[in-house]
Amino acid sequence: MALDREAVTRVLAGVPLPGGGDLVGRDLIRALSVEGGAVRFVIEAATPDEARTLGPVQAEAEARLKALPGVTSVQVVMTAHGPAPKAAPPSLKIGQHPTPQQGGPQRISGIDRIIAIASGKGGVGKSTVASNLAVALAREGRRVGLLDADIHGPSQPKMMGVNQRPASPDGKTIEPLVAHGVTMMSIGLMLKENEAVIWRGPMLMGALQQLLGQVAWGKLDILIIDLPPGTGDVQLTLAQRTQLTGALVVSTPQDVALLDARKALDMFSKLKTPVLGLIENMSTFCCPNCGHVTPIFGHGGVAAEARKLDLPFLGELPLALDVRVAGDSGTPIAATDSPLAEPYRALARRLIAGGMA
Numbered sequence: 001m002a003l004d005r006e007a008v009t010r011v012l013a014g015v016p017l018p019g020g021g022d023l024v025g026r027d028l029i030r031a032l033s034v035e036g037g038a039v040r041f042v043i044e045a046a047t048p049d050e051a052r053t054l055g056p057v058q059a060e061a062e063a064r065l066k067a068l069p070g071v072t073s074v075q076v077v078m079t080a081h082g083p084a085p086k087a088a089p090p091s092l093k094i095g096q097h098p099t100p101q102q103g104g105p106q107r108i109s110g111i112d113r114i115i116a117i118a119s120g121k122g123g124v125g126k127s128t129v130a131s132n133l134a135v136a137l138a139r140e141g142r143r144v145g146l147l148d149a150d151i152h153g154p155s156q157p158k159m160m161g162v163n164q165r166p167a168s169p170d171g172k173t174i175e176p177l178v179a180h181g182v183t184m185m186s187i188g189l190m191l192k193e194n195e196a197v198i199w200r201g202p203m204l205m206g207a208l209q210q211l212l213g214q215v216a217w218g219k220l221d222i223l224i225i226d227l228p229p230g231t232g233d234v235q236l237t238l239a240q241r242t243q244l245t246g247a248l249v250v251s252t253p254q255d256v257a258l259l260d261a262r263k264a265l266d267m268f269s270k271l272k273t274p275v276l277g278l279i280e281n282m283s284t285f286c287c288p289n290c291g292h293v294t295p296i297f298g299h300g301g302v303a304a305e306a307r308k309l310d311l312p313f314l315g316e317l318p319l320a321l322d323v324r325v326a327g328d329s330g331t332p333i334a335a336t337d338s339p340l341a342e343p344y345r346a347l348a349r350r351l352i353a354g355g356m357a
């Protein structure tokens with residue numbers, strides 16, 4: 001039987017909690033995703049203290065899931081409401097409380113434009129678009145930065161093929177890494193592998209502020225920010241503190257993804273962040289064997305939505321096995337000579353022509 005959310009939920013419902021009840025019954029599971037054999041979710045504790053007592057529960061849940069047939073990997077993140085713990089956050093002091101900021105959103109010196117890549121729903125390919133667009137823009141000669149701000153599931157280190165810990169010779173400035181011509185930084189590079197993230201609210205804002213302000217980005221034509229999916233703290237903090245050129249919203253053509261994309265669009269409108277355009281990912285599926293093209297998710301939905309909302313439609317990106325394989329291998333397809341690099345090149349050129357990159 002194929003692995004699915006129900007099977008995973010059943011296992012989690014069997015993991016007991018110290019004070020009675022179980023992980024599912026007491027509603028502690030958030031953002032559960034099951035992709036192939038990869039299971040990811042967040043355990044949301046009420047307080048940082050409770051998060052600490054749930055350590056053994058997290059380990060038990062991981063062990064039980066790993067024993068479930070079909071599971072190849074389990075990634076669990078712990079979050080907590082309430083005041084952030086006083087204990088030192090990860091090294092290089094990423095994750096400190098934010099410092100007060102006078103005035104409204106600010107520019108980052110040396111960076112001409114900042115574009116956030118957003119999606120309403122997880123798993124629609126936002127990170128894939130961010131990395132490929134960054135590489136395609138760099139191939140067009142732009143000076144490009146890529147900031148992975150997806151605190152709960154940073155995927156850019158894997159997609160861009162980097163895993164070194166960034167250096168901080170002076171203990172204050174963080175030196176970004178460079179991959180495929182792109183200057184990059186990810187919150188994932190600052191955390192130890194499997195380290196539980198128990199930041200919420202202020203700590204999260206502090207971490208983001210540090211990544212924007214303490215990373216030695218140098219001179220950039222454009223900084224691309226890969227946001228977490230949805231409409232949460234990171235999006236809010238970013239729009240309130242940083243002068244964004246605008247946001248690009250990625251969606252698949254399915255109604256359910258579009259429904260969530262509308263929520264993201266509504267959030268940007270409330271935050272007064274211009275939406276520069278919509279992108280349809282997984283538009284059509286090109287069979288790697290016979291070349292036949294199928295609109296698996298009902299191609300054209302995002303273009304129609306863009307027309308309806310009077311927003312620019314910036315392009316369609318096909319669903320293709322090679323795109324995923326390239327992302328998994330650390331060399332985005334846009335960095336290769338594959339014909340599948342073409343739609344990303346076209347997107348990059350379109351942004352450059354429109355003065356957005």
Ligand SMILES: Nc1ncnc2c1ncn2[C@@H]1O[C@H](COP(=O)(O)OP(=O)(O)OP(=O)(O)O)[C@@H](O)[C@H]1O
Pocket residue numbers: 119121122123124125126127128129150153155228229281282317318319320321323324325327328
């Ligand atoms: N056009 C595409 N063709 C094939 N696979 C794709 C494509 N776009 C994304 N994928 C694959 O789908 C999965 C999810 O993509 P990705 O991580 O980019 O999505 P996301 O929206 O950033 O997800 P998350 O919400 O987890 O941050 C990845 O395995 C990725 O390789």
